[in-house]
Amino acid sequence: MENLSKKDLMKVIRSTNFAIIELALYLDTHPEDSCALDTYHDYHKKFKKAVSIFEKKFEPLTVYGVDDENFWTWGNEPWPWQKECDC
């Protein structure tokens, strides 16, 4: 995962994020389904790893993820509705 391009790493983040949202909705009404819970944890682990690499290498995804100690980088890169954004 460390060697992925920004675009490919974003793909991992978006797809694992989607799986987490979908599993969370399912688990809200089926909290005892241990198989779904295991799957949730698998995706969550992958998601957390991808976000941490992304924020270190490229840009923050939330205000908790500003990695640069010298500059406030939250607004440096394009926002999601701007066409030049990879997000």
Place this chain on the structure above:
Amino acid sequence: MWTYMKMLQYPVNIKTTNAKLATAIITQLGGPDGEKGASTRYLSQRYAMPDNRVIGVLTDIGTEELGHEEMIATIVTQLTKNLTINEIEESGFYQYYVDHTIGILPQAASGVPFSTASLQSTGDPIEDLQEDLAAEQKARITYDNILRLCRDEPDVYDAIKFLRAREMVHYQRFGESLRLVQDDLDAKNFYAFNPAFDKKAPCL
């Protein structure tokens, strides 16, 4: 509280502008069955919901709808980027343009601004969940209508198809939520009392 994540739930990359289509799609931001109505409805209804699992459903679906608002606003923004004044005049976009230029204001395709008058929070969990089920179907039908209008615009079609599919999933989860709430009530008369307000009779 909420935390913003700087990404779209599903990517939107529209290569060709189409102002006419934007005048239709804006309705899924601020129209009667749009995403702002959905997020406002679910996030408001949470406070009277007696079942904690169902509060989770309302919170998580309401939060996802906030992300869908951002997707719709992105579609409209990209469809209207760099329009010439001639295109604006010829497309029917001029009525929106005169008030908002190419900024985003939640409104219906008809021009009626977003209003909570098209949704309810009754304070009764069964009524609220029935409304949520209907809301997901109404939003799905609006997406079906939009899909017919954008059949020649693959970039828009793709994103709208994703949003339509989410309505189906939410409908399923709200159906399960209604069952969870009903399981906790008197099966002979679900409407005997409002479980969020009335006290349960000791014999029930």
